[in-house]
Amino acid sequence: MIDPPKVLLERSFLQAVADHENPNHDAAATEYLDLVRRYAAAEILLVAVHTHLGELVGLDRRHVFAPVDRLWVGFQHRRAAARSRVADDPDLAITLVMAQRHRVRTIATFDARFHDFDLTVVPVTAATTG
Amino acid sequence: MSTAAEAPTFVDPSARLSHRLPLRAVVPDDEFRVVRLALMFEFLFVYLWWLRFMGLPIDRISVAISVGLFLLCAFVGKSWRTWGILLLDCAFYCVMWLAYERTRGAADEGVSVFGLFRIPHQLQVESVRNIDRVLFFGHDPNVVLQDHFWETTVRWYDVVASTTYMTHFVLPILVMAVLWAISHRQWVRFMKRFSTLLAVACLLFVLVPTVPPWMASSPKFPYQLIDELHRDAGRGFRHIGFYGFASDYKVQLSNGNGYAAMPSLHASFALIVPAFFLPWIRSKWLKALALLFPVIMLTSLVYLAEHWVIDGLVGWCITGGSFWFWNRMERRTRVQRSDRAHEALA
Numbered sequence: 001m002i003d004p005p006k007v008l009l010e011r012s013f014l015q016a017v018a019d020h021e022n023p024n025h026d027a028a029a030t031e032y033l034d035l036v037r038r039y040a041a042a043e044i045l046l047v048a049v050h051t052h053l054g055e056l057v058g059l060d061r062r063h064v065f066a067p068v069d070r071l072w073v074g075f076q077h078r079r080a081a082a083r084s085r086v087a088d089d090p091d092l093a094i095t096l097v098m099a100q101r102h103r104v105r106t107i108a109t110f111d112a113r114f115h116d117f118d119l120t121v122v123p124v125t126a127a128t129t130g
Numbered sequence: 131m132s133t134a135a136e137a138p139t140f141v142d143p144s145a146r147l148s149h150r151l152p153l154r155a156v157v158p159d160d161e162f163r164v165v166r167l168a169l170m171f172e173f174l175f176v177y178l179w180w181l182r183f184m185g186l187p188i189d190r191i192s193v194a195i196s197v198g199l200f201l202l203c204a205f206v207g208k209s210w211r212t213w214g215i216l217l218l219d220c221a222f223y224c225v226m227w228l229a230y231e232r233t234r235g236a237a238d239e240g241v242s243v244f245g246l247f248r249i250p251h252q253l254q255v256e257s258v259r260n261i262d263r264v265l266f267f268g269h270d271p272n273v274v275l276q277d278h279f280w281e282t283t284v285r286w287y288d289v290v291a292s293t294t295y296m297t298h299f300v301l302p303i304l305v306m307a308v309l310w311a312i313s314h315r316q317w318v319r320f321m322k323r324f325s326t327l328l329a330v331a332c333l334l335f336v337l338v339p340t341v342p343p344w345m346a347s348s349p350k351f352p353y354q355l356i357d358e359l360h361r362d363a364g365r366g367f368r369h370i371g372f373y374g375f376a377s378d379y380k381v382q383l384s385n386g387n388g389y390a391a392m393p394s395l396h397a398s399f400a401l402i403v404p405a406f407f408l409p410w411i412r413s414k415w416l417k418a419l420a421l422l423f424p425v426i427m428l429t430s431l432v433y434l435a436e437h438w439v440i441d442g443l444v445g446w447c448i449t450g451g452s453f454w455f456w457n458r459m460e461r462r463t464r465v466q467r468s469d470r471a472h473e474a475l476a
Contacts, residue, residue, distance in 0.1 A: 002410060003313050017475070029475050040468040042461075045315075063474040066467040074209030076160075085156045093157075100153040101160060118152040 001103060006045045007035055007122070008099055009068060010109035011052040011091065018056050018064060024110045031108060031123040039067045044106075047071050049098050071098045089113075162207025169203035170311070186372070188299035190227055197223075197307050204311035215314065223306075226325050233332035253389060254340040259355050261440045270356050272343040275433040280360050284369040291430035292366025294423075298396045305403050319460070320406055326452040327402060331393050331445070340392035344435040359435035397442035400427035401449045 009017075009032075016028035038044045050070040073094060080101075081093035092113060099107065099119065106120040114121050177196065180187070187196050198220075205216055242248045262271055279287060302324065309317040344361040346353045404420035411417050428442035 001313065002316050033472060033475060036468045036471045040464050042464065063470045066470040067464070072209070072211050074211055076207070076209055080158050080160070083158045096153055097157050100157045116149070116151060117156065118150045 004043060004045050005106065006047050006102060006104045007106045007108055008071075008095070008102075008104040009035075009046060009048040009052075009065075010095055010107055010111060010114065011049070011055070012110040013108040014048060014052055014056060014065070016110055027123050028108075028110070035108065035122075036067055045069060047102065047104065049073060049095060051094075071102055073098065077101065160207070166204060166206050169206060170200070173200050173203045181372070186296065186299060190231065193299075193303055194224070194227075197303060200307045201310060204307075216310075219310070219314075219317070222321070226321075226328060230328050230332055233335060249336060251339060254338055254392065255346060255353055256355060258340050258392065258438045258440055259343075259346060262438050265439060270343075271432050271439050272347075272359055272435050273357050275429075276359055276435065279433065284365055287433075289366040289370055290426070291433050292363060292369075294400075294427050294430045295363045295396065295434060295436070296367060298399050298427075301403050302399045305406070319456070322456045323406065323449075323452045324402060326455065327398055327448055328395075330448045330452070331395055331398065334392055334444075334448075335387060335390045338392050339387075339389035340438075340441065341389060342391040342436060342441075343432075343438055345388065347435065361435050363434045363436060391437055392441050393445035393448055394428070394431060394437040394441040395445065396431055396437065397424060397428045398445035398449045400424040401446050402452075405449065405453060 012024075013028055013032075016022045016024035017032045019025060022028070035044065035046060039046050046068045048065070048068050048070060050072050053065060053068065053070055056065075077094060077097050080097045081087065081090060084093045084097065086093045086096065092111075095107075095114075096117065098104070104119070106122060107114050108122045187193055201216065201220075205213060259270065263269065265271075266274075279285070306317065306320065306324070309320050341351075341353060343356065344359055345351050346355045347357060347359040348354070348361075349358065401424040404423055408417060408420065411420060424446065428437075428439065428446075431437040431442060432439055
């Protein structure tokens, strides 16, 4: 594709970046700033599912996540998620649908479940919950 | 704010590599993708049939209809939000071309600025001819090229010149339509550069209305600055059987501004397309080949007596300026957003 590669910031990663109390905050912040540096160099695009960004209420997300573009979830994405093999976990399903539809190959997450799919997961050496 | 503050567990990612599921095995494919591809191929087939037997659609209405039909094919099954954005894009696209058409017309008689004052119609006749003569050591490139190459029979280079000339009516629109279909982000990037070029060109059409070489040489007009030149940009096409071009082309010209020579949009559009795709071309030879296209276009324009050389050079400068400006702006936006993220996390 003619766009730079997209890196999807998954919910657990967004929350870890945004929340100073989160046990993964330091690892997330370090990784995020590295991703932002690569974004500034036009090497990658940073994207996040719009509902995940929307959950971060009370946070001036225009600043912290200013470089992050939203992937808008539509009816067709929800329908595809409901028909996916992980339909019993709607949030995981939606994230995977958005990753597939937008040709995302790299995901920034602390959710161990994403290691089960053909995605490059960052931070590589970080703590994972799952 | 709800955050998952569970105790972390460490997982060795390499241990999971062997049994990773491809996303396509988990998520159902977009069933409309096949429909879209089939419709787009069908559109291509109909377009080529139309091109061969009916002629190339080059007037604004026909082009708008063909682009609209292509977009219908390319956006089938996309979300309502995507359709909404497409409608906004289309509105911008239409306003851009309407503004262009209006300005071209206004340039014929001078322009009144909000009824306060009038920009006079200061026709450039000798100035552009003189600049060309300075550039070419006292020669008129249009006259020299036609003296050496124009013959009563159509030669291979007439076909090349004519084909290159006619790509102007297709190439940028084709690029817009394809970018529209595959990457909205890249479409926006292209349109920023394209509309800036068009806006500056319109401004110059009003400020510097310029007599083109065919007019400056024609006995039908009162200038006759240079030897009479042949003007038949479509004869190469007719030679290879594309009669539709010529008749539509005349319709197009009847609505156009005859003095819109400076800058040459033919030359500008021929540069903007390869220049936009240059970063994706790896090979230096292919880059050089891509940049040869605007050179062939300008040579064709001069040979076909449509433009002075300086018209093309100014067109290229505006195109370069548009890229310079928007590259800078986009870099600045990226840096500003990055700085905001850094400051917020500091």
